[in-house]
Amino acid sequence: MTAQIIDGKQIAADMRAELKEEVAKLKEQGIVPGLGVILVGEDPASQSYVTAKERACENIGIYSNDNRLPAETSQEELMALVEKMNNDPKINGILVQLPLPKGINEAEVLLAIDPAKDVDGFHPMNVGKMMVGEKAFLPCTPHGIIQLLIRSGVTIEGAEVVIVGRSNIVGKPLANMLIQKKPNANATVTVCHTRTKDLPSHTKRADIVIAAAGRPNTVTADMVKEGVVVIDVGVNRIEDATKKKGYRLVGDVDFEAVKEKASFITPVPGGVGPMTITMLLYNTVESAKRAAGIEVA
Numbered sequence: 001m002t003a004q005i006i007d008g009k010q011i012a013a014d015m016r017a018e019l020k021e022e023v024a025k026l027k028e029q030g031i032v033p034g035l036g037v038i039l040v041g042e043d044p045a046s047q048s049y050v051t052a053k054e055r056a057c058e059n060i061g062i063y064s065n066d067n068r069l070p071a072e073t074s075q076e077e078l079m080a081l082v083e084k085m086n087n088d089p090k091i092n093g094i095l096v097q098l099p100l101p102k103g104i105n106e107a108e109v110l111l112a113i114d115p116a117k118d119v120d121g122f123h124p125m126n127v128g129k130m131m132v133g134e135k136a137f138l139p140c141t142p143h144g145i146i147q148l149l150i151r152s153g154v155t156i157e158g159a160e161v162v163i164v165g166r167s168n169i170v171g172k173p174l175a176n177m178l179i180q181k182k183p184n185a186n187a188t189v190t191v192c193h194t195r196t197k198d199l200p201s202h203t204k205r206a207d208i209v210i211a212a213a214g215r216p217n218t219v220t221a222d223m224v225k226e227g228v229v230v231i232d233v234g235v236n237r238i239e240d241a242t243k244k245k246g247y248r249l250v251g252d253v254d255f256e257a258v259k260e261k262a263s264f265i266t267p268v269p270g271g272v273g274p275m276t277i278t279m280l281l282y283n284t285v286e287s288a289k290r291a292a293g294i295e296v297a
């Protein structure tokens, strides 16, 4: 079997086109969704993420309020900016780019964001609501993964899902979302990590394997069954002298070998990555609708 490649770029483009239409309709009613972005410091990866987010907002008509602050910014200055955005009706979503520089208490900053504007879905209030199945902002990467599965026609209901990785931004929230007693969930989920005794014994029986370990070749062909669905979240830099930058990006899955056994697989790049920003835009539009008293699904 050769897998069907799940084209994250295309699915993200489709979703962004839908959002663009929705934003245009909201604007006719005088509603302009707004995202406040805070970047502290000069980390190049964070800078390029933030630029991509701002460009994505512009492309679909979301107002973006961009704040790039020096690495020396104090906790108080940062908290004051968050508070200003909490009280600004033009801003429906607040994004604080992580990681924050050393010396800043990240948890305190995230806790200061109004949960009604927490479009990253990291505030404990939203994490708790998600866990008990209440309406909440869903964290962008896990939500994007679920959209990839749904829009590729993969059945999640009743599936054996094995997630490799238990971080607060991917593994844990994804496991929670997939076990909800709801449509497009109802899966049986196993979460693996570095203390898991026998990783292949788990991945081999999975209908869906989601790799979020941050380590190349964590999932190889001998670790999966024929017909498995594989979502590769990992983004790893591998030295490559043939590339202008001197490196290339690979995921956590041995893509070439696993695609010969899988029924569906995501590539890296071009799989999960484009979905993360798309779901941030989705949450910002949802927040604007909620603020205007429009019922959201």
Ligand code: NAP
Residues within 6 Å of the ligand: 141, 164, 165, 166, 167, 168, 169, 170, 171, 192, 193, 194, 195, 196, 199, 212, 213, 214, 215, 218, 233, 234, 235, 236, 272, 273, 274, 276
């Ligand atoms: P993280 O915080 O470093 O967590 C990695 C998790 O994987 C940990 O739970 C770790 O276990 C587990 N793990 C690592 N090696 C393992 C192994 N050999 N066997 C089993 N478990 C293993 O990483 P993260 O933030 O979740 O990100 C994971 C990857 O996804 C990274 O490559 C990151 O760049 C990528 N990512 C991509 C996107 C996107 O939008 N495309 C978004 C977020 C993250 P322990 O808990 O025991 O240490």
